[in-house]
């Protein structure tokens with residue numbers, strides 16, 4: 001029987017209901033009276049026809065007669081500890097039925113810098129397309145029990161680590177956010193969420209490493225949204241075209257930023273927190289108009305953000321939360337200067353005065369050291385082994401000479417077509433090394449009767465987005481991609497990832513195969529290996545062994561032969577399957593004095609063996 005996080009919702013409706021209706025949550029809701037005494041409260045159109053009976057929260061004792069328009073009570077710590085931006089009870093300004101306040105769905109954010117009270121907040125859940133679900137469902141032959149994740153080893157280091165939670169109900173996220181969690185069909189927190197959310201709600205900086213597809217997006221979005229709901233309003237800026245977001249989420253690719261924005265909008269629906277996205281390749285004017293309508297959370301790619309900062313259309317002066325998704329990628333040689341510029345050389349509050357969260361599935365120690373520049377007394381969290389792939393993905397490596405790759409691919413795709421359902425192919429993501437290689441392979445596949453499309457940095461943004469949509473919907477079930485699609489993209493029905501060309505960097509491999517086997521579902525990954533990939537043999541062997549995969553004898557031989565030649569990023573670091581992954585605990589990083597952690601510096605740079613992956617920032621941004 002297929003059981004996954006999302007599937008578990010069917011049997012856990014009651015617990016979800018209990019979550020949203022728990023007395024503590026209800027008590028935290030404030031029904032804000034209208035400003036100006038007797039004037040009737042504005043109810044936005046999307047709330048007008050709602051019945052307030054079952055969903056209407058009890059008025060909060062905390063709200064008091066003059067609850068609206070006043071900052072919430074910041075002094076009272078939340079059960080989770082409370083961030084430095086206020087630990088008081090959360091006011092659920094936009095919850096259905098709580099529209100009696102100033103602006104209803106807009107709540108206290110019905111001002112410049114939040115939802116404009118004239119503006120109708122589009123329902124981000126209305127696009128959730130269930131029509132293809134039935135077709136795809138039967139392709140998912142097996143899944144794992146969510147509870148299997150309970151055994152995953154978790155390491156935390158740092159001072160006074162807040163304890164993890166087992167349920168969303170244990171955390172004071174607020175009723176509106178809880179309602180959205182229910183709408184997302186999240187029944188219980190994933191392991192990274194169980195640990196990371198209380199840490200962030202406790203106001204602590206965080207470096208978190210957890211496997212691909214394990215729910216990191218929500219792990220940083222929930223505390224940010226909740227913190228903004230709980231904290232003081234942002235500045236009112238009249239007559240200025242500069243906007244002052246309270247939170248900044250940076251990601252390395254346009255598509256990932258778009259996806260995070262879509263997710264965050266769902267989590268923030270009717271909370272009064274407005275999320276805006278800005279990324280390169282799309283007309284800036286539309287994004288400027290969007291920003292002008294108000295923004296609490298800005299999701300952006302670094303290049304476009306720098307542009308907005310230089311035009312003085314965005315100021316980071318009031319940033320309280322900074323999240324870097326795919327943080328190791330954001331701090332590698334391609335992006336680091338831009339990130340330093342944004343974080344250290346513009347007007348963002350320094351570390352210690354903002355809360356910083358770094359997330360990724362991989363975190364090389366060199367990058368951890370760099371990242372520590374951005375963090376203040378942080379907690380390191382590793383769910384599973386740093387840089388490990390999830391056991392949910394069945395990995396195979398085939399020895400395929402360069403000249404045979406296309407015919408091998410053809411065989412694989414034919415095999416899938418035969419096992420497809422309703423004449424439909426499972427979604428297959430094929431990674432290649434170059435943009436030209438992607439175009440050429442796509443063309444060849446189409447010529448041979450396999451509907452394929454491609455995504456890479458030379459395509460226009462419109463083409464990229466169209467390709468992704470066509471792939472997601474199943475209309476074009478094969479996507480040929482460069483590394484631009486390697487990280488973060490959450491495409492639910494990818495059944496097979498094929499590394500037609502292997503990457504040079506094992507961490508890139510981990511992210512690529514992580515496009516399948518997500519959210520508790522199983523997946524399959526096949527890699528074509530030949531002599532040109534020798535330097536990856538050892539790392540690949542170790543990775544596969546760690547995730548209990550069968551390692552072919554010939555690969556083990558390659559691995560032994562190259563044991564002495566490989567270096568830097570091609571090698572797995574850490575040795576033991578679990579333990580010692582926080583670089584602060586690694587003796588090799590504490591030698592030599594200097595820096596916060598006694599790191600001598602100088603060993604990370606162009607010569608560190610970190611040159612494997614692309615540094616073509618423009619293709620990513």
Ligand SMILES: Nc1ncnc2c1ncn2[C@@H]1O[C@H](COP(=O)(O)OP(=O)(O)OP(=O)(O)O)[C@@H](O)[C@H]1O
Pocket residue numbers: 005006185186187188189190193210211212213214215216217218360361487488489490514515518519
């Ligand atoms: N608590 C939960 N219950 C059920 N599903 C969840 C839960 N949290 C997240 N998910 C789902 O799991 C999927 C993967 O989440 P997400 O994209 O955040 O993973 P990730 O860890 O960021 O992956 P990557 O490392 O590839 O970026 C998404 O479809 C998301 O909606």
